[in-house]
Amino acid sequence: xxxxxxxxLTSAHGDEVIGTEIMSKLMKGRKSKTCCWLIANPKAYQAxxxxxxxxxxxxxxxxxxxxxxxxxQAWQIMKQARQYAMILDIHGSNSKTGIxxxxxxxxxxxxxxxxxxxxxxxxxxxxxxxxxxxxxTQFVRCGVxxxxxxxxxxxxxxxxxxxxxxxxxxGLNFDITNIQEKKYYRVYGKILKKRNNRNHFQDF
Numbered sequence: 001x002x003x004x005x006x007x008x009l010t011s012a013h014g015d016e017v018i019g020t021e022i023m024s025k026l027m028k029g030r031k032s033k034t035c036c037w038l039i040a041n042p043k044a045y046q047a048x049x050x051x052x053x054x055x056x057x058x059x060x061x062x063x064x065x066x067x068x069x070x071x072x073q074a075w076q077i078m079k080q081a082r083q084y085a086m087i088l089d090i091h092g093s094n095s096k097t098g099i100x101x102x103x104x105x106x107x108x109x110x111x112x113x114x115x116x117x118x119x120x121x122x123x124x125x126x127x128x129x130x131x132x133x134x135x136x137t138q139f140v141r142c143g144v145x146x147x148x149x150x151x152x153x154x155x156x157x158x159x160x161x162x163x164x165x166x167x168x169x170x171g172l173n174f175d176i177t178n179i180q181e182k183k184y185y186r187v188y189g190k191i192l193k194k195r196n197n198r199n200h201f202q203d204f
Contacts, residue, residue: 005171006035007084008164009077012057012091012136014044018151019090022161026168034171036084040077040136043069057089060136077136086113087140088167090160093149099159102145104135109142115179116172118163119146125187 010019023037039045041056053068062074081087091102100121101114114122127134137143148160 004032004034004036005085006167007081007087008035008037008167009040009087009089009136010037011042011045012040012089013050013055014041014046014052015048015050016090016092016151017045017048018092018148018157018160019146019164020045022157022164023090026161026165032168035168038077038080040089041070041073057091057135059133061133061139074136078139081136081140081143085142086172087137087143088117089135089137089143089145090164091145091147092151093147094151095149097147097149099146099148099156099163102137102147104138104145105143110137110144113142113172114144115182116174117144117146118166118175118178120181121183121185123147123185123187 008019008023010023011017020039027037041051044051044056051070054070056070056074059068059071060074061078062076063071064075066072066075098121099119100123101117101119102123102125103110103114104125104127106124106126127138135145137145146160146163148156150156
């Protein structure tokens, strides 16, 4: 056991660099008493591509004997994740969504974790396709994703840096204001293609 409660994952998709860039600055020359940090897909991150063989965030819990790199990597991540009480998986998007939490497995522990984070919008997005393989946070003891978009936006970078600095410095603490201000959303179907360049959906 590491003695640290939170494992922060970044760049599960190698072209989603916002979390890695911010964590590299925050952790440079310092150690966190509460968190450890791991680049989830280092090969894809170095190549700045989404994945090498297959989508890492769709193949958990992985397979240590697989021929595909991401399947083996998912198995390694799951092995390390067992040492921690909570997992935060940071993702980046090109959409103008701001920063929001995704709960891929809506069990009580994950809903509480989402409530503790200083992030207003929470999306419940449970997999309906398979209970045997999927996002990393679907299979850990307690974990959620943090999605940020657009990831090349200075305002989003500043907001995410403030959130991660707070977590890496003080951990997660009960704050009734955070809980009271939460807005919850649930993904329950497919978003249809636009017709005549119009639809009824918009980002947060």
